[in-house]
Amino acid sequence: MRPKNKTRELIARTALTLFVEKGIDGATIRDIATAAGIAEGALYRHYPGKDALAWELFISNYTAFALELHRIQAGQATLRAKLDAMVRQFCAFFDQDPVLFSYLLLAQHGQLQKVTPEMPNPVEVVREVLAAGMDRGEIPAGDPNVAAAMVLGIVLQVAIFKIYQRLTQSLTSLAEVLVEACWRVLAGSALITS
Amino acid sequence: MRPKNKTRELIARTALTLFVEKGIDGATIRDIATAAGIAEGALYRHYPGKDALAWELFISNYTAFALELHRIQAGQATLRAKLDAMVRQFCAFFDQDPVLFSYLLLAQHGQLQKVTPEMPNPVEVVREVLAAGMDRGEIPAGDPNVAAAMVLGIVLQVAIFKIYQRLTQSLTSLAEVLVEACWRVLAGSALITS
DNA sequence: TAAGTGAGTGACTGTTCACTCACAATATAG
DNA sequence: CTATATTGTGAGTGAACAGTCACTCACTTA
Numbered sequence: 284m285r286p287k288n289k290t291r292e293l294i295a296r297t298a299l300t301l302f303v304e305k306g307i308d309g310a311t312i313r314d315i316a317t318a319a320g321i322a323e324g325a326l327y328r329h330y331p332g333k334d335a336l337a338w339e340l341f342i343s344n345y346t347a348f349a350l351e352l353h354r355i356q357a358g359q360a361t362l363r364a365k366l367d368a369m370v371r372q373f374c375a376f377f378d379q380d381p382v383l384f385s386y387l388l389l390a391q392h393g394q395l396q397k398v399t400p401e402m403p404n405p406v407e408v409v410r411e412v413l414a415a416g417m418d419r420g421e422i423p424a425g426d427p428n429v430a431a432a433m434v435l436g437i438v439l440q441v442a443i444f445k446i447y448q449r450l451t452q453s454l455t456s457l458a459e460v461l462v463e464a465c466w467r468v469l470a471g472s473a474l475i476t477s
Numbered sequence: 478m479r480p481k482n483k484t485r486e487l488i489a490r491t492a493l494t495l496f497v498e499k500g501i502d503g504a505t506i507r508d509i510a511t512a513a514g515i516a517e518g519a520l521y522r523h524y525p526g527k528d529a530l531a532w533e534l535f536i537s538n539y540t541a542f543a544l545e546l547h548r549i550q551a552g553q554a555t556l557r558a559k560l561d562a563m564v565r566q567f568c569a570f571f572d573q574d575p576v577l578f579s580y581l582l583l584a585q586h587g588q589l590q591k592v593t594p595e596m597p598n599p600v601e602v603v604r605e606v607l608a609a610g611m612d613r614g615e616i617p618a619g620d621p622n623v624a625a626a627m628v629l630g631i632v633l634q635v636a637i638f639k640i641y642q643r644l645t646q647s648l649t650s651l652a653e654v655l656v657e658a659c660w661r662v663l664a665g666s667a668l669i670t671s
Numbered sequence: 672t673a674a675g676t677g678a679g680t681g682a683c684t685g686t687t688c689a690c691t692c693a694c695a696a697t698a699t700a701g
Numbered sequence: 702c703t704a705t706a707t708t709g710t711g712a713g714t715g716a717a718c719a720g721t722c723a724c725t726c727a728c729t730t731a
Contacts (some may be wrong), residue, residue, distance in 0.1 A: 290708080305587065309501055312689060322710045324691080329708095333689065392610055393499065433637045440634060443627045484678075506719060516680045516723080523678095561725065 291329045293319050303385045305336050307394045337398045341386045346402070348376050348383070353403040353414075362416030366434070368408065373438050384442045393433055397459050409434055482634045487513050493534050497579040501588045503529050531592045535580045542570050542577070542594070547597040549606075556610030560628070563603065567632050578636050585629055603628055 295321040301310035312333055316323045330336040355368045376383045389395055390406050408433035418426045492522040495504035506527055507521050510517045524530040549562045583589055604625035612619045618626045 306502075308500075311687085313687095323689090325709050327690070343610070391501075392713070428638060433634070436634050436637060440627070440630050443623060443630060451612075460480070505717085507717095515678095517682070517719090519679050521720070525720095 290325065291320065292328055294321070294326055294336070295340060297427050298336055299385070302337060302340065303388070306392065307333075307389065307398065311421045322434065328356065334398050337454065341389060341395065342399050343382060344400060345376070345386055346381065348372065349403045349408070351404065352405055356408050362419070362421040365416075369412070370438060377442055386440065387439055390422070391432070391439070395440075406431055406435060484515065484519065486584070488515070488520055488530070489525055489534060492530055494536065496531060496534065498583070500586065501527075501583065501592065507579050534576075535583060535589065536593050536596060537578065538574060539570070539580055542566065543597045543599065543602070546602045548597060550602050556606065556613070556615040559606050559610075563606070564632060571636055578633065581629065581636075585626070585633070600625055600629060614621055 294315065296357050297311070298315045301315055301318060304310070305314070312323055312326060319326075321470070324410075326336075330339070352369060353400055355365055355372070358365065373383075386395075387405060390404055395402075395404060410427045413422070413430045413434065414427040415425065416422050417430075422430075488509065490508045492504070495509055495512060499508070506517055506520060509530075510520050513520075514531070520530075524533070527607070545566055546563060549559050549566070552559065554614075567577075567581075580589075581599060584598055589596075589598060604621045606615070607624045608621040610616050610619065616624075624659065
């Protein structure tokens with residue numbers, strides 16, 4: 284018989300891998316239990332259910348992150364300043380915890396709504412900020428959903444670069460690069476120049 | 478009673494929206510039928526099943542596209558030349574059919590394997606090309622899955638820009654921009670410079 | 672008017688899922 | 702060593718799913 288905490292960690296690691304690989308809906312409890320080498324019932328000794336497992340893996344660690352994004356959104360700053368603050372927030376958390384990448388990926392794929400309908404979703408927070416900026420004429424009007432997907436996409440893209448270990452700059456300069464990239468695209472100029 | 482073709486088109490349009498929104502697994506037949514304002518059974522008068530519906534929406538139109546990617550992959554050219562040819566292929570199809578974007582999104586999320594286990598998948602084709610390039614020392618070694626996600630990500634990113642109507646250049650120059658972006662990142666230099 | 676057609680219906684099927692529970696195996700305390 | 706508590710097991714359960722089928726009915730044809 285394994286110690287309680289060891290099994291719990293085993294489940295968490297296995298579930299994280301499978302959730303990222305197959306999505307939260309795609310990975311079944313049986314998949315996770317089999318991959319971890321335990322019976323289904325054993326999983327329920329450690330987690331009350333699948334949603335709670337996903338919640339602990341993806342959400343609980345990011346409550347502070349999501350609330351900070353929400354705080355920035357609710358402020359009186361210009362869109363440019365908000366974007367700057369938000370992207371720096373993303374970068375600070377990427378540095379602390381690589382799992383944030385998986386969290387944002389699943390958020391972008393709309394997989395977190397069921398798990399946390401009440402929490403501020405990063406995708407929605409960014410969309411709100413951009414929609415407000417459009418209303419105030421700070422950026423050209425357009426579909427806020429598409430604009431939000433674009434901004435999150437750039438952030439995630441650079442996170443992938445980081446995983447690929449091709450970017451060696453400090454995260455401070457990375458944040459500046461991201462802000463500049465988001466802003467240039469939103470302001471109407473091309474992002475990538477050859 | 479609606480004419481047969483009208484209903485079929487109605488189902489196709491509704492299903493496409495829901496598949497992109499919720500994923501192929503996430504959108505149920507009942508969802509689609511309800512959203513289209515018909516009964517479940519009526520759907521099966523027009524399509525033999527859910528997989529066949531997804532196949533027609535996402536795959537059948539892209540057989541030529543996927544086979545062309547596969548042909549480029551199997552050739553003897555350098556990685557640089559293959560990347561160039563592939564990205565131009567993506568751009569040519571983005572121009573022809575905006576649904577390609579949804580198709581690639583679902584491919585990236587691993588939702589097409591069940592529908593077409595036998596077809597060459599764009600994500601896998603790109604991964605194979607990059608893995609071969611790593612083996613031959615044309616680019617730095619790394620996880621081919623991450624590298625493929627990165628390249629596809631850049632392509633999709635520019636497709637989003639296009640949707641957002643911030644890029645007005647012709648697709649020919651867009652292709653050049655994409656090739657350059659993919660190549661610079663893979664070769665080890667930063668993509669975005671401020 | 673009468674007979675034929677086929678799109679549309681919704682209760683039904685078997686399957687898969689998350690989750691439960693009676694029980695077994697093992698650890699720990701007295 | 703025995704008694705109790707804790708952890709692990711996997712068959713069982715109901716809900717939700719994709720897919721089926723006997724039937725309806727608006728419409729066409731004779």
